[in-house]
Amino acid sequence: MGEAVEIFLSNGLSCDDADLKLEESLKKCSWYEEVIDEDLKWSFALNSILHRGTSKYQDIALLDTKPFGKVLVIDGKMQSAEMDEFIYHECLIHPTLLIHPKYPRTVFIMGGGEGSAAREALKHQSIEKVVMCDIDQEVVDFCRRYLTANQEAFCDKKLHLVINDAKAELEGREEKFDVIVGDLADPVEGGPCYQLYTKSFYERVLKPKLNHNGIFVTQAGPAGVLTHKEVFSSIYNTLKHVFTHVLAYTAHVPSFADTWGWVMASDQPFTLDVKEIDSRIEERINGELLYLNGASLLASTAMNKTVYLSLLNETHVYTEEDARFIHGHGVAYRA
Amino acid sequence: MGEAVEIFLSNGLSCDDADLKLEESLKKCSWYEEVIDEDLKWSFALNSILHRGTSKYQDIALLDTKPFGKVLVIDGKMQSAEMDEFIYHECLIHPTLLIHPKYPRTVFIMGGGEGSAAREALKHQSIEKVVMCDIDQEVVDFCRRYLTANQEAFCDKKLHLVINDAKAELEGREEKFDVIVGDLADPVEGGPCYQLYTKSFYERVLKPKLNHNGIFVTQAGPAGVLTHKEVFSSIYNTLKHVFTHVLAYTAHVPSFADTWGWVMASDQPFTLDVKEIDSRIEERINGELLYLNGASLLASTAMNKTVYLSLLNETHVYTEEDARFIHGHGVAYRA
């Protein structure tokens, strides 16, 4: 602003620096506003609206925001942000692939149309095939075209992209997988993905498609001190009714304005050793991780006391008949 | 949304219409937010950010908004909106040109870099020359390039564009004008345009450049019931100390969230007759006006009782020494 001051003075006009400062603070005037909950909103200063699209089901936009970089928004809900999506996607993909006792070769991703989950899975040298099954062709096309960080993954020959309902696809396939990943919208009553979180789906459709030693992992919604009872504790408890070993873990994702949860489940016990995880990261993964290392992976499985007790005492199980209704969340379709 | 419902059902998922409706209402998520005053803000849903620029002095943006169409924003302050800028610019330009007893031939515009004031003046068949004197080359270039409604005007050979401080330019010129127009930012202490609203400027610099029968008109800031004392009444009163005849008039400009004021001043009396104005509009102006006709022009000069009394009783005169400080307004430079 130095020049501005000069010019004003050359006009014979004086100029109050404090006022310029004030003006500066008011200048950020284009905002993306997200309704996190009906009583909580948040707003990011916008640089520009990069792209807009519409699918049969949904509005899609790619916004360039000041605090979080490029942000993918589907039906008014932020899906992921350039500056911190690595937290969500590293946590979604790497723990199971690292904990898996053998070198995992095949992965099935339910949803994941953004391409980031596939991108992370393809970093594992042992991976031979990633099936990504998303229902929305236009979202996939939009992300393939505009999310430059995932373009290499979208072109990888190991990636098999299928446009279908994940349940129908799993039922129709004969093969089994080493790891199955749920990268779907939260299980909201009436939402598009509810069915893919029920005990019967896990038991009858999903589990039979896991190889021996196979692991299932799913995103499990907000897991903060104030929000973990919305769906996180129920997903955890539902999986405990289907698998012998279940492990919940969490991480704070800044652009979600919350701590997020994931749950992995298997009939084999999980072994986590900080050094072993660190050496497997070294050995198995091409390129560098930004969020996970052995210590933080282990720490992510330690719940604080409030969440610990909720997981311990949760009794709700997702069934087709007994949906737990979560107000105001989840119409957006992350699948 | 019918198709969405269909699809969800084909997935075996039920779908709550009311929730879709709710989601719909939350979907408008990119906003332009303007701080009108420090205790009053307003927000327009955004379609896109069309263009951005930076001048030596200012940030410039052209936004595509849902409620007001394309909107020009300079340093975080909205300057004009596609859907209602005609109100401001018709009121700024036509009343003086219509009331002028002879066919006015020359116009000098202080500021007006956006080009809309010039566009309106050039609609008068009698006009031979419009000098538009704005200080900011980049703002002028930006508007010439992107404001399609003004492109014809910017190319008109009758338009003489000068990049200079309006005071210096008027002082340096020898010619006189039939009409001089002030299309400048409000006279805020420390603001860039304060000097161009003072009694001494009017007396020594501006008035000598008016032809016999010449009329000066200036935008005069907000003129609403709650805001007319900020600058409107003082501008009116200051001009009463310099010219024999002074006439204030107002119009509500929706995108400004307020009634706006203008003041015209001359040493010749003004004659307003509804029918005469209507026939001069017919006769003198190429194309159609959208806001003004004889009746509304006359009505715009009738103040409500509160504003009437304030104009009557105002004692403040803008001088270089006695600036009236208006908090929180006007650092933006509309010139």
Place this chain on the structure above:
Amino acid sequence: MGEAVEIFLSNGLSCDDADLKLEESLKKCSWYEEVIDEDLKWSFALNSILHRGTSKYQDIALLDTKPFGKVLVIDGKMQSAEMDEFIYHECLIHPTLLIHPKYPRTVFIMGGGEGSAAREALKHQSIEKVVMCDIDQEVVDFCRRYLTANQEAFCDKKLHLVINDAKAELEGREEKFDVIVGDLADPVEGGPCYQLYTKSFYERVLKPKLNHNGIFVTQAGPAGVLTHKEVFSSIYNTLKHVFTHVLAYTAHVPSFADTWGWVMASDQPFTLDVKEIDSRIEERINGELLYLNGASLLASTAMNKTVYLSLLNETHVYTEEDARFIHGHGVAYRA
């Protein structure tokens, strides 16, 4: 903030004035936000939330805002603001009472539970009886209790308060009135007041209850350049099908962020003379008006060219069968 600086210095801490200024500008942090339209919002800085209530139908709140003083909010829609409600209510009540050729004695107000319409009517010395018929007891009680400006009116023996549906009440009454006032929510399809704006209601229910020389006046929704086609032009046109003489007029109400419209209708012609109106104000009204005088009343009946043409060309008539749907407006019940 001078003291703060001192103290900080006495602690050996330096203190950046510009930062304090910045902080100052961010300090206004409690806001009332109104969704004017789905793509337009506005926000007033809040001093406090004075009172809250709930009626059988509606949420009621009285907020103390910085820009507009105390503000009455019903179901999330601002109804009126201390600092400018006089504009709306003077325009609703006085023009008919002043234009009425005889000294009007009786007034029937449909809606008006806030009490301000009654307050204005009771200023006319000739008034002997004001019937105010509102459907919501709790809103009336809330306003009687908390809107101090109307407490005298609520206690006036000339005021007859009835809690009932306005249509049922008019149908059930035998007496006729000099003036009937519509102070109701806009005629939105599915809204509570739609029926009270239809041709058949005016013809069969309302008009028979007007005395000879009687005048009906109704608020008629937003009448700005961008909004007057929502309901204003249709109300005007509907009344033209029922009464011989119809007169539309408008005023900008700052806290409504728009110009507002009213329509009066009678089978007697209206005579407006500036001086006559001024002398009737003097003569008939106790106390001072703040907005209306003869000149501004007359000016308020002059439409700008855009609105003028819309009124002229409007063909829609409100009937029970052909409701005009106005999106996003009017579920709130101003009645």
Place this chain on the structure above:
Amino acid sequence: MGEAVEIFLSNGLSCDDADLKLEESLKKCSWYEEVIDEDLKWSFALNSILHRGTSKYQDIALLDTKPFGKVLVIDGKMQSAEMDEFIYHECLIHPTLLIHPKYPRTVFIMGGGEGSAAREALKHQSIEKVVMCDIDQEVVDFCRRYLTANQEAFCDKKLHLVINDAKAELEGREEKFDVIVGDLADPVEGGPCYQLYTKSFYERVLKPKLNHNGIFVTQAGPAGVLTHKEVFSSIYNTLKHVFTHVLAYTAHVPSFADTWGWVMASDQPFTLDVKEIDSRIEERINGELLYLNGASLLASTAMNKTVYLSLLNETHVYTEEDARFIHGHGVAYRA
């Protein structure tokens, strides 16, 4: 809303349920808006503004918000929220008191005027004396009066409340403490607390006041993946230059919209054993903790890879001469 529908129907008016739903979603109209950073804001729906005060230095307010309960706001910055302040204050106080090898008896709190830090310290049975030294009498009075959760602590005879600058107070005292706690605003250049984070302050003023085995702990600002370099890594590194053993730990605080950081420092090594911590919690603390247990305390010391590397590689040291300037944060005075 069932009743509303009934009533409308009894009026003969139909009523669109979807519209009511829409209206419902727009009804939350009073908001507290916090500017987290200049490009990031967040808004909580407000129930009411409970109390307002002004101290010599600062504005104070207690708001009742829907998402976070009662919220204390000082100079427009949220200080703590009823529903999750236990996370911040348990993490600030208990780790040092639990890790301390002997039963700690004395605590000195720099800042902490809200009273919550003292409340947590007083839960330890071994504590004999808590000195709380805050600079702002009015903030302390406001919190003592309105923060009901802390009223017992404010009345505790073990609490010694001093209104003074923390540095002056520590310098003037002769006694030493088992634990010193920094509950101050972030070390922003020009901010009120900068000096209390410098190497020389730690070395010359603070460390001499620690008993043998004594531990210092300070809040250390935001520690999220995107924000930990603002002050967290520098505070950590500065303390490494003053103490032999330094330990950073973090927790996500929902109402802060970020992960928060703390650093403890001592010349004795820290020993953390999950079982030992759990048994000390059992043994030493009156009442239940809500956030911390042995596992989560240990986990809170494991940084993710990004933050881990930043702490490892940080070279900045806070000195009086080399302030690190953090834009837009911290003028508010949490002390």
